[in-house]
Structures are given as structure tokens and as C-alpha cells.
């Protein structure tokens with residue numbers, strides 16, 4: 344299996360290389376050269392299997408020769424052993440035909456753990472074999488960073504630096520990043536928004552001297568291995584509800600488009616998915632783009648669903664690549680226009696996107712009201728992101744196809760918003776009960792590329 348860049352101008356890589364690299368050298372994102380197919384029989388055979396075994400069967404064709412079958416099975420087993428639920432991604436019912444896929448039973452209580460715990464084990468296995476060391480730098484709106492730190496802390500071959508927007512992550516998110524005592528963990532609170540953090544991260548990757556000098560590796564949601572890990576729960580949940588004998592639809596609270604893009608890959612592999620519904624908060628660039636074809640960035644407005652406060656949705660580039668018939672030049676041109684503030688999706692490409700994706704937007708007030716209402720109607724306490732999904736998922740039902748809404752974080756990760764909506768402050772699960780007592784370690788940094796680069800070089804030289 345070989346991986347190509349969405350901009351068509353970077354070296355073709357193996358799975359291992361694409362995973363260790365993250366961003367392609369032409370600024371694009373890696374995608375598989377061809378998408379492996381699962382037949383109706385293959386999908387039927389997933390019924391009743393463990394999450395790990397489903398993961399093995401779904402992901403194996405993408406890995407190529409990077410790991411043996413036994414190695415890959417062991418990697419998956421280790422990745423999910425720290426989850427607090429045997430089913431890993433359990434389904435609960437919200438309404439007659441509406442289901443919630445709980446993706447928050449991992450060690451940092453958000454769906455990012457599904458990908459990051461796997462990537463930690465994949466890196467460990469690959470680097471252990473080659474004896475190399477890498478520097479991981481990530482940007483986070485809160486959940487990616489905590490998941491990355493949890494997955495990489497204490498590993499010998501890795502230093503992990505996480506940039507987060509100072510003052511714009513929840514206390515639980517911050518503490519999950521600042522309390523691990525391991526010396527290979529570096530939490531950096533940067534002035535600005537998530538988009539600023541993401542921009543500095545991209546700058547570091549585009550500085551090839553720096554990139555090669557520190558052996559930079561990326562684990563942001565642009566990393567193909569992360570998308571791949573997320574494909575698995577689309578299969579596990581759809582099969583539980585009767586696929587491939589009947590279609591299902593998904594609603595996905597969306598920021599950087601990684602999670603919902605994984606659903607698109609599942610569909611391309613043969614899973615009978617009817618609609619993939621993109622749910623955004625008031626930072627609704629994706630909803631506007633799907634509705635009008637105009638992809639225009641504007642100010643980020645901080646919301647009670649901070650993990651979706653994004654205007655530049657990195658993984659959308661992958662969807663555009665397919666919508667433009669895998670034309671890397673066309674994608675490269677759109678991304679150049681984006682630097683000037685935006686672009687217009689062609690009629691043909693907009694139609695291609697519309698064959699798979701719908702979208703909706705939820706206001707702040709509606710988000711809170713949905714948390715209140717869902718508790719009354721179902722007894723479920725939703726985090727604000729999941730509430731946005733549940734509201735759009737309710738609206739998008741067609742009365743026949745089961746709708747699965749992805750619950751992306753545990754309510755205890757966003758206790759202020761949940762308390763405001765329900766009057767109850769959700770408690771952390773027992774396994775992380777002392778988070779508020781642990782001491783914090785964080786470095787304040789300016790939004791300045793040169794300063795960031797020297798900090799990284801200094802820290803890894805020690």
C-alpha cells in the first residue's frame with residue numbers, strides 16, 4: 344500500500360513513512376493510492392467480533408508490510424487496553440431510530456484516544472525497530488494534545504511538544520496536558536487561537552532544515568494513521584445495527600474534518616453509509632461551504648464547544664481531493680487561494696461532496712438547550728460537542744435509516760457548560776479522580792516561529 348499527497352507533488356511513501364511524517368513536503372496530506380475494499384461477506388463476518396478484531400480486519404489492508412500480522416494484532420490489543428469500557432465504543436439509544444456512539448471511554452475522555460493510543464503503539468513499534476528518535480510537535484484545541492501526551496509520555500524514542508491556545512482550553516483539558524510528570528512531555532501555552540497554533544505547527548513542518556534537524560513527526564489529525572484508526576468505529580457501530588443488510592447514517596460533530604472524513608473512507612471501503620452529516624457550532628465554515636460552495640475564513644468565535652472552534656479545517660483538503668477527481672494541482676491551487684482568505688468550490692466538486700455529506704449549524708443557546716432537553720428525554724448527559732451532534736442528528740433523520748451520532752467527549756471534560764445546562768456538575772470517572780490535585784508544569788510561549796523553534800531545539804538537546 345502506497346500513500347500519495349493531495350497536492351500531487353511529494354514523494355510517494357509507505358504506511359510507516361506516511362505515519363512518521365504527518366504533513367507531505369508539498370504542504371499536502373497523505374491519502375492511500377487506492378482504497379481497499381471490503382465485500383458484503385467481509386462486512387457480515389465482522390458481526391459479534393471484538394472491537395480489536397474488527398479493527399484488525401478493517402485496518403490491515405492499509406498497513407502493507409510495515410508490521411507482521413502478529414505485531415499488528417499486539418499493537419491494537421495494547422492500544423485499547425486502557426479503555427474504561429469492554430466494548431471500547433458502545434452504542435446507546437437516544438430515540439426510536441437515533442443512537443449515540445460513545446467514543447469517550449479512553450484515558451483522556453475524548454474520541455481522540457482511539458487514534459492517539461494506536462499511534463503511540465505504532466510509533467513505539469516502528470522506532471523500537473529502527474533505533475531512531477523523533478520529535479513530535481502537535482497543535483491542539485484541547486483534546487488532541489491531552490490524548491497525544493497520554494499516548495507518548497515516557498516513551499524513550501520520542502519527545503512530545505504540544506501547543507495549545509492559552510486560556511482557551513477547559514481546565515480538565517489543560518490539566519491533562521500539564522500534570523504528567525514525564526520529562527519527555529512539554530506543554531506549551533501559546534498566545535492566540537487554535538488556528539494560530541496550527542499555523543505555527545505548519546510553519547515548522549515547512550521549514551525543512553528544522554524539520555529534518557529535529558526529526559519532526561506530526562500527530563495532528565492530518566496524520567493518515569489517525570484517520571485510519573477512526574474508520575474502525577464506523578464499521579463496528581454500523582454492523583451492530585444491521586449493516587451491511589441495511590444502511591445507516593452518521594452525524595459527526597466536526598472541527599478539523601478528521602473524524603467525519605474517516606466515515607467517508609469507511610463508505611468508500613464498502614460500508615453502506617447513507618448520509619454523513621457534518622454538525623458545526625457557530626464557527627460554521629464547513630456548513631457555509633457545503634451550503635454555498637464558498638470556503639471563506641472569518642474570525643474564530645470562542646464557544647462552549649471549544650474543540651470545534653476552528654476556521655481552517657485541515658482534513659477538508661482530503662475531501663476536496665476526492666471531490667476534484669484526485670486532481671492534486673486543482674487542490675494545490677485552492678490551498679493557495681485559501682492563504683488569501685478563501686476559495687469557491689467548483690459546481691462539479693460541490694455536487695460530488697453533496698452525494699455524501701449534509702451539514703448543519705447549532706448556536707450556543709441551542710447547544711445548551713439540547714443538553715438540558717436530552718437529559719430530560721433520555722437521561723443521557725451530553726458534552727457540548729456531542730449535543731451539537733445530537734441536535735443535528737435529530738433533524739437529519741429520515742424516519743427509516745438508523746442515525747448514529749458520535750459522542751466525542753465525556754461530559755466531565757466540559758463541566759461548566761454541562762452544569763449551566765443541567766444544574767449538575769458531572770464528576771470525573773474514578774480512574775482519574777485526582778486530576779485536580781496534581782501539580783501543573785507548563786511553558787508560556789509567544790506566537791513566534793523563531794522562538795518556538797529554539798525552544799524545541801534547546802529542550803531536545805538536554
Ligand SMILES: *Cc1c(COP(=O)(O)O)cnc(C)c1O
Pocket residue numbers: 453454455486487564596597598599600601602603650651728751752
Ligand atoms: C477534536 C474534537 C472534535 C472535532 O473532531 P475533528 O476530527 O477535528 O472534526 C469534536 N469534539 C471533540 C470533543 C473533539 O475533541
